[in-house]
Amino acid sequence: MSTEELLKKCIERDYEAWNDFIERYKSLVTRSVRYKLKKISVKMKMPRDEFRDIVQEIFLTIWEKNELARVRDAASLEGWLVMVSLNRTSNYCRGRIYAKPKNMVSLEADLFAGKPGISLKSMIPSACFNTVDMVESRELSELLKSEIDSLDHKQQLALKLNVYEHRKQKDISKIMNIPENTVATLVSRAKNRVREKMEEYFERNEGK
Amino acid sequence: MKNRICPSIEVLSGYLAGSLAGDEKIAMERHLTGCPRCRQLLVETYEIMSSRGIHKRCKKWLDLAVKNRWFMGAQAALILSFFFPAYFVQFLTACFLMGCKWIIDAKTTKMLIMIHEAWKRGEKTELDKELSGFKHFMF
Numbered sequence: 001m002s003t004e005e006l007l008k009k010c011i012e013r014d015y016e017a018w019n020d021f022i023e024r025y026k027s028l029v030t031r032s033v034r035y036k037l038k039k040i041s042v043k044m045k046m047p048r049d050e051f052r053d054i055v056q057e058i059f060l061t062i063w064e065k066n067e068l069a070r071v072r073d074a075a076s077l078e079g080w081l082v083m084v085s086l087n088r089t090s091n092y093c094r095g096r097i098y099a100k101p102k103n104m105v106s107l108e109a110d111l112f113a114g115k116p117g118i119s120l121k122s123m124i125p126s127a128c129f130n131t132v133d134m135v136e137s138r139e140l141s142e143l144l145k146s147e148i149d150s151l152d153h154k155q156q157l158a159l160k161l162n163v164y165e166h167r168k169q170k171d172i173s174k175i176m177n178i179p180e181n182t183v184a185t186l187v188s189r190a191k192n193r194v195r196e197k198m199e200e201y202f203e204r205n206e207g208k
Numbered sequence: 209m210k211n212r213i214c215p216s217i218e219v220l221s222g223y224l225a226g227s228l229a230g231d232e233k234i235a236m237e238r239h240l241t242g243c244p245r246c247r248q249l250l251v252e253t254y255e256i257m258s259s260r261g262i263h264k265r266c267k268k269w270l271d272l273a274v275k276n277r278w279f280m281g282a283q284a285a286l287i288l289s290f291f292f293p294a295y296f297v298q299f300l301t302a303c304f305l306m307g308c309k310w311i312i313d314a315k316t317t318k319m320l321i322m323i324h325e326a327w328k329r330g331e332k333t334e335l336d337k338e339l340s341g342f343k344h345f346m347f
Contacts (some may be wrong), residue, residue, distance in 0.1 A: 032256050039252075072222045079221035082253045088215070155239070156241040164244070165251045175254050176237075179227040 003074040011069045022059055025081055030055050032085035034047045040093055058088050140201075151190050154178075158186040159194075214246055215239060224253060278310035 001009075009017030033054050037053060062068060062084070071080050110116050148156060154176075161167045161175065169187065173180040215236060222228050223236045240247050273280065282303045282308030311317055 028256075028260060031260065035252070035256055070216075070218050072218050072226070073227055076218070076221040076225035076227055079224040079253050080217060080256060081257050083217040083221055083249060085250055086249060086256075153238045153241055157237050160241060160247065161251070165247060167251060171254065171258070174258070175224065175250060 003077060007068060007071065007074055007077060011066065013066075018165070019065060026077075028078060028081060029058055029085045032082045033058070033089045036086050036089040037093070040090065054089055054092050057092070058085055143201060144194070144198070147194050148190075149191065155186045155190040155193075159181055159190040160171070162187050213239070214243060217249075220246060220250060221253070223251060224257075276310075278306045278313060282306035282310060 001017070006017055006021055006024070010021050033051065037051070067084070069075055084169055108119055110119055119133075148159065152160065156174065161172045162169070167175070169180055169183045173183045176183070219228070219232070219236065223233065223240075228236055240250065285299045285303035285306060289296045289303065292299065
């Protein structure tokens with residue numbers, strides 16, 4: 001049975017098709033759940049039965065709420081299923097005790113609800129604490145951010161996937177559905193432009 | 209926390225599958241540049257799906273190896289017989305036995321044996337029946 005037919009029958013609440021659907025995508029959902037648990041490092045603390053519960057719950061919710069009707073087309077079904085699994089797993093963990101032990105305060109967490117950026121870590125004086133350096137590095141990072149933001153949206157996305165998410169050009173080309181050569185051009189142009197702007201900034205500062 | 213202007217996962221998965229076009233695709237790319245959460249979800253999904261491709265390919269090769277295990281064993285025994293001259297005869301015997309097993313296990317051999325047995329019993333095979341019908345029609 002093709003994916004289109006399977007999807008259509010599942011939406012029409014065909015039990016047999018739903019069993020086929022589970023058989024076909026069980027391994028994909030299981031792998032997605034495992035991946036997310038490993039990433040948020042709770043896998044070791046979780047009993048085996050509970051891990052199966054998550055997979056079961058994902059399929060059950062999809063069936064009960066007829067969520068498959070929302071899928072745009074058969075081509076995006078697998079991606080959709082992986083995204084649903086990843087989101088459900090993180091939601092599940094967030095609601096459980098595995099997420100964070102009670103009575104623990106994170107150094108990185110914001111101290112005040114309305115004021116982001118003020119954490120306990122920022123209040124601890126560092127051995128290499130230097131106000132001038134701090135101001136300079138903050139100014140530099142803001143400049144860098146504004147330069148990246150001023151890039152064309154395609155260049156910006158390719159650069160962010162390359163630099164922030166550590167993706168190779170081959171992966172970026174598949175994610176953005178564009179040729180690998182185009183990705184190489186986009187990334188190199190973006191990097192060159194940012195580099196030029198930064199060089200201008202340093203030259204200006206040296207002149208002062 | 210989910211950003212209120214984040215697109216739904218249906219749109220995000222559509223982008224990954226290459227189903228978005230025109231303004232929708234541009235809007236999606238613009239959003240991805242400014243939303244690390246969606247970007248991360250996209251990258252994670254891509255990672256899982258590409259690892260699935262590798263897994264599938266590995267499984268395909270493994271299935272092929274299991275299917276032709278006797279043939280591969282016979283080949284290995286033949287090669288080893290040249291590397292260990294002291295056990296040349298033993299390896300050659302193993303190669304012969306595994307080769308025989310491979311031939312007997314092959315689907316075509318099984319079919320030939322079945323046809324031969326049916327022919328010996330005097331039964332008409334499906335092919336014979338079809339051919340006889342064809343002859344009758346032609347002549």
